[in-house]
Every structure is written in structure tokens, then in C-alpha cells.
Amino acid sequence: MPIFGPRLSRPVNLGDLLSLPLNSRPDTKALVSGSREWTWRGLQRDIDALAKGLITMGLHKSDRVATLMPNRGEILVFYLACLKVGLVVVPLNYRYTTLEIDYALEKSGAVALIIGAERSEDIQDSKFIGKLKKGFLYFGGVFEDTRSYEGLINAGGQPAEIPVSSISDPAFLFFTSGSTGKPKAVVHSLLSFGSIVAGFVAALKLTRDDIVLPGGSIAHVGSLSTALAALSVGAKTVIPQSFDGEEILSILRSSRPTILVMVPAVFIAMERNRGARREDFESLRVCFTGGDKFPVNIAKEFTNKTGHIIQEGYGLTEAPDCLFNQSLSPDKSGSVGTVAPGYVASLRDEKGQEVAPNVDGNLWLRGSPVMTGYWKNPQANREALSDGWFDTGDVMRVDSDGCFWFRGRKKQIIVHDGSNISPQEVEEALMAHPSVNLAGVIGIRDDTHGESVWAFITLKKNVPMPSVSEVIRFAKKRIGYKAPEVVEILADMPINPTGKIDRVALKRLAEAQLVQGKEK
Template sequence: MNLAHHVPDSARTYPDRPALRIEDTTVSYRALDRDSARMAGLLRDRGVKPGDRVALMLPNVPEFAVVYYGVLRAGGIVVPMNPLLKSREVLYYLRDSGARSLFAWHDFADQASAGAGQAGAEATVVRPGAFDELLESASPLDEPTDRHDDDTAVVLYTSGTTGQPKGAELTHANLARNCDIAVGGLFRLTADDVIFGGLPLFHAFGQTCTLNAAVASGACLTLVPRFDAAQALGILDAHGVTVFAGVPTVYGRLLRQPGKEEYDTSRLRVCLAGGAELPVQVLYDFQTAFGCVVLEGYGLSETSPVVCVNTQQAGPRPGSVGIPIPGVRVRVVDDGREVPPGETGEIAVRGHNVMKGYWQRPEETAATIRDGWLYTGDLGRLDQDGYLWIVGRKKDVIIRGGYNVYPREVEDVLYGHPAVADAAVVGIPDPDLGEEVGAAVVLRPGAHATAEDLRAYVKGQVAAYKYPRKVWIADSLPKGPTGKILKKEIVPPAGR
């Protein structure tokens, strides 16, 4: 299950079909195969051997795919990195992974080069035109280097919400099998499909469900380096996008974009939401506005990433994240004991999607993967039919006066208010209760609501101990590269 075989296989079957599209530029499968073979040859000439790590700091541009598959073709291990990292962070990633080579987009060259220099790694600045000349100078490596199913393909760093980022070792089999499920059971992709490529490709969601899924099926991936709602609608129209994958923030922005009705999005047939919890109201509103089914799923970097998903075959259940994908088991546990359906506990996962471990962290691997089960740190419950419902992270539970308050439940209520665009519920230290429930809220453009209005709205829909006593209106909420709200960076205003 060598991921690198996907490119030549599709090139043989669909040589002249578009593999990648960005603005007015199209890259065929024949060209992607040629350039990734040259990239592999370049790495070989530079002394990169099978198992060596090669880092990428590239946005969603065709060069990402060329370098990504070139590294895999040479038998190397890809270390994808956020292009916005600063030199200190670049240094950490390179030292931790042991990557001796870094390919960085020209817009971010200063920080990338500075970090690489401190790490003693070689930094190659990727500029269109100059990069093409560099590839042309290399002798191609036509056949992918043999790698075993359990060989590491990608070291994908977690977001670091529980400390320093850790590198999840994802094998060729992890990623290839997750990709196959996205192609067949989830999206039912064919070479006639056009996939919206707005998810960051340095993240597992973007890699598996857009890049690898497109290449494995011969579909076209239309690349978007930076999401803008108006531009995205234009791409859906002009490129005839049929498959869309995004985080909840993106769905909300598309819904709120003025003039969205003027774009032809009729070819859109299926959407996938993940990366964070999708408010049920947003799901319903999007399906109504765009006439397209939205399937919410659940996963994490350590699971390649998909664990569960709603499917059209099984019947979606809005509010849940669906059922486990084929070959994967999910259970909910409390103190090591599997709890009955309907009860809340920690989500544990077992199957072909579970990572090999954390890169060079045997103790943390052993703490996370026990008896073959990966303990996610997420809280959820399974219903009688096996659908998983996410409640929150263990660390996110607010314990107010001895009562557990799950932020997801309160946030869902807030999102139901017509004035609310974004909401995050957090625990605030309280000398009496231990923690008080707080809510940071961003209003929709032109909408009006006071903190007291929102507090009263929630109070009328949840138990007395759950509603947020402290509510404040914010201009925006801090978000990570995938659009996930970073709750640890939310600080209540003074006096709240």
C-alpha cells in the first residue's frame, strides 16, 4: 500500500486529465507523475535515503503535491509543517523529527531558512519557475521505492493542545486505507469529480480526504491557498466542484456570504464536515441553502484521520458524527470500563487507522495506545445504533459546583440564536464553585444582541447549572490553521 504508487497509477489511466487546478493553471496527471519522479531523483542526488525525513512548509499549491509524492517516491518520510510557523517553531519541528531537508514556499522563506539554519538542515526555497528549472536538472526516479505497509509515510505533528507538539507516525497502510474509504464508501469518487481543496494540505484532513483521495481516484483537486468565502463560491461555480470538505467555520462563512445565491453551485453533490463540532443549525441551514447533503465526521491526527462518519447509505443523524468506518472499532470507557450506550466517557479507537506511535516518544505512545486501543482524550457517547455523539474533550469539561458542564451542549444552544456567528464556552476559575461557565460570542455582521440577551436565551434551554453566567461579545475568536477555535487562548475581559 505504498502511497507513492497512486500518482503513476492514475497517470497511466488518466494521463491528460487534470490532477490539480489553481486559478487558471492546470496540472495533468502526466505532469504530476513526471515532476514527482524528478523530485524523487533530486532527493536521491542529495543523499536522501529511504526512511529519511523531509519537511515541507508549503501552502495549497501544486508544488505541495510534487514535493509530497516525490518524497514518498524516494522512500522518504514527509514532515508537513504549517507555512506560517516562526523560526523558533521551525527549529523545534526539524530537530524533533530529525529532518535534514526543508522545502519552503518563497513567501515564508525568511522564517523557514532561519529555523533550518539553526537546526543544521538544508532549506530549499520553492519559487514557481525557479523550482521547475531545479526539477528539470534532476534525473527522474520512475518507479517508487519499495516500502512496507507498516513503514512510516508521514510524521504529522499534533496541534500541541496538551503540551509540546508530538509527531504522529502514520504508515503507508494507515493513510492508504483511510484514503480508500474516503474514495469508495464516503465520497464515491470517480475521475469526473472535482474536489474543493481549501483544507490545509499539511493537516491530515486535507491530505487524506482531498489530496490523496483525488489522486487515488483520478479526480481533480482545485487548490485554494487561503480561504475566502466569495472566492470559494466563485471556484465552486467556475470549476464545477462536486465534492466539498471543510471545517465548521468555513460552512458558516459561506452561509453568511452576501450574494451567495448568484453563484451556480448545483453540481455540488456531497460535503464533509470535520475538524471541530458542526452546530446542527449550521448543518441544516447549509443543506437548505445549497441543496447538498452535509456529512459530519470525526477523527484526529493520530487516526489518519477519519474514525467515524455519517453516510448516506446508513442514514445521517444530524448532531452525531456517524458510525465507525469499516475496519475500525470505537468504544466509550470510564476508568477502563466500557460504559453502556447513552453514557458519557472517553472515546477509544482501534483499527487500521491508528498511528504507529509518537515519533521517538515511547512513553507517551504507551500512555496513549493501551492494549491496541488509542485513547483520544475526547468525551462522547454511543447510542443504541452505534452512532457516536461528541461531548467534548476531557480537559474541556467544566466542573461547576460539582456538576459537569459539557461546552458542546451549551455552544449548540448559542449557535441556534440568530445573531450568533461564532461561540466558545470555557471554564473560568471561581473561588466558590471551582469553575464558572463563560461564553465568548461573535455576532453576525449587522446583528444586534447584548450579553444579557444571550445569557437569557441559553438559560431558557438548559439546566440552571449549565447556562453561562459570564458572557462577552468579541470581535473574533482565536483559531488554528484548520479553523478550529483555540479555547486555551480565550481570555475573559477584565471585570467579567
């Protein structure tokens, strides 16, 4: 039987997100980013001014507008202004290369772009930015004969006529991380993303008394849904300008957030920072992570140091925040939780039949928070969507309590001598070694075994350097035949634009080494 999450009463109205705090306490702090602060009244004033400016640019309802902005509070202002006038936001990762920017602009059909001033060289190198129908504007700087974010906000003039939007209208086009192929543009409507935000409010039990720190890029669906959920209930939101452990620790000390949401890599960097102290974490009531599997041994390390249990979740760009572990029981440590509000889940075998509890199955989802589809990609839609259900491509197991346990990504599963091996399980075993900081595991084609298990690791600072054979033996004691045949030590682990270990880059490294080996 399908497993239902709690019912959602209604989606959050993204076009009028601040109505609750504006009516109750308009002059209290709403948003903090670096040295900049907004009250609720000031935040709405900037949104309204920018919305009018976007209309004066000649932008019309349903136009796609891409954003390449640094992580600042202003990025939320821009998103909310776009939603107010019916534009479709196309958030681009600020680390995108020019080629990645061009790919996204072409695929989305964007007509305009807002770009951080320090990325101005990309305009010269890009094939598409100079050809955008409505042009581009800078954020964070003014250049001769160009429009700017600051100029639009300060333009003044009469209020603009706001077009009427339908809840089924598209709101966002998010590009996937491309971990299993070329990035696809995921469409979320006002209904689906409003449901995501409402579901996160319910899952985290957010109130106006919370102080929320989304510790990742607001260009990504996870941090954006966190920030919008906080703003919708009147909770103060703090936006970091970078995602290293040092800045997050500084914000913990200065802003004393109650909710911290980050990808595992940032949690690990923060907790392992030498300056981190138990008292830095005292204000928190929730430490939530998602986006990649959090190793159980490091979760225990985090708890021992901070006194907080990592609450893990699971989601995709197509279906964000769909599973959430609200349990603080050690027995459920490592589970990605139960079905989140608004979702329905089903675990199925290769024939499409539902599996019994404690049996691995492919995760299918449906519900109002699920994407409406991939932008102008009918083949991808046919492959992923069926009768209202979305095939995540991820393998899960559900226990008798309805708690889900991540078993691996279907496209990343390593088939070795006929056995399925999850890269995340091998990574966890490697990261239990006292000298290993991060681990990334991939499968490489092998004529004898089908695929061989390759691991790339980085080491902690100021620790004894282990030999490769020692690391392999260590892993074999924990996971037996699943241990890697090859371990390579890297100075830095490649991380993709969404903050996950970049297994595509690791595969390229492995293949390049194989080619070099053949040439010798």
C-alpha cells in the same frame, strides 16, 4: 462489544498513487490549483523529476523532510515525490511562527526544509533552519546561491535509483494542534496512511467522475487524505489557495465540484457570504465536515440555503476520518456517524469497562488507519496506547443504530458544581442567537463552583448588537444551568492552525482579564 467498521480490502499504495488514472486516461486533467493545471501524465512527470532531485540533494531513505509551503498543487507533488523515494514528510502549517517552526524542526529531527519564498525572513530569525544537515530549498522564488523547487524539477539528468520501502516504514509526521498542551508529532506509516486514504475512498464512494475540493490546508491530515483519496481513483482535485468563503464560492462556480470537504468555520463563512446563491451548490453530492463540532442550528441554516445536508464526521490527527455520518436523515443530523472502514471503536467508562448504548463513554479506537505512535515520546505513547487500542480522550455516546454522538473532549469538559458541561453544547446554544456568528467556550477555575463557564462570541455583520445579559438569558432558555456566567464580545475569534476555535488563546484572554480585575 466493540463496534466494527466495514472491512478494508487493502491500503492505497502511496508510492505509486497515480497508477490507475495513468493507465486509463493519462492526458485528462488531474489537478487544478489557481491558474496551474496538471494532466495525470504531467503530474507523474513532475513527481518523478522532483524525486530524482531530492536524491541528488543527498537525502536518504527515512530522512525527515519538513515542508512550509503555501496551499498549492505543488505541495502534493512534493509529498508524493518524497514518498516515492522513502522520505518522511513533516508538513508544517503555513501560519506557523518562527518559534513554532523551530519547535517542529527540533522535535522531528528534520534534515531539510522546503519553504515558501515569501517566508524567507524566517530563515534569518530561525535557530534551526540554517543548521539543517541537508539545508533548505525555496518554493515560489529563486534567490542567489540557494536551491529551489523549480530548479530541482527542471534539472534533467538520468533517472535516480529508487530505494525499496516497507509498508511499515514511516511516511508522515504530523504535529497536533496543541489544543490541550504542547504539539506532539504523530507518526503515520505507509500502511496507516494508505489505509486512511482507502477508507476515505470507500466512505465517500469516490469514483473517477468526481471532482473533489478539499477546502482546507493540505498540510493538515484531513485535507491531505481527501486529496490523495481523490487522486488515487482518478478524480480531478481542485486545491484552493486560501480558505475564505469568497474563494471557495468562486471554485464552486468555476470547477463545479461534486465533493466538498471543509472544517466548520469555513463552511459557515461560505454559507453566510452575501453573494452565496443556491445554484452555487448544485454540482455537489457530498458536503462533509469534521475537525470540530458543527452546530445543529447552523447545519439547518445551511440546508435551507443550499439544499444540501451537512454530513459530519469525526477524526483526530492520530486516527483521521474514523467516524462518518453517511445518513441524510434529519433524525441523525448532529451525529458524527458510524465507524468508518478499517476502524474498530469501543466506548468505555473510567474503569475501562464498555458502556451500554445511550450512555456516555470514552472513545477508544484500533485498526490499520490508527497512527503507529508519537515520535520519540514514550510517555505519551504509554498514556494513549494500550494493547493495540488508542484512547482518543473524547467522550461519545452511541445509539441503537450504531451512530455516534459527540459529547465533548475529556480535557475540555467543564466541571461546574459537580456537573460535566461540554463546551460544544454551550457554543451551539449561543450560536443559535440571531446576532451571534461564532462562539468559543472554556472553563475557568472557580473556588466556589469548581469551574465557571466563560464564553467569547463574535457577531454577524449588519445585525442589532445584543447586550451580554440578553445573550446569557437566551442561552439559559436552551441549556439552563450550563449557560455561561461570563460573555465577552470579540472583533475576531482566534482560530488555531488547523482551523478550529483556539480555546487555548481564549483561556489566556480570560486569565489576563482576571489578573487585570484583581489589579484594579
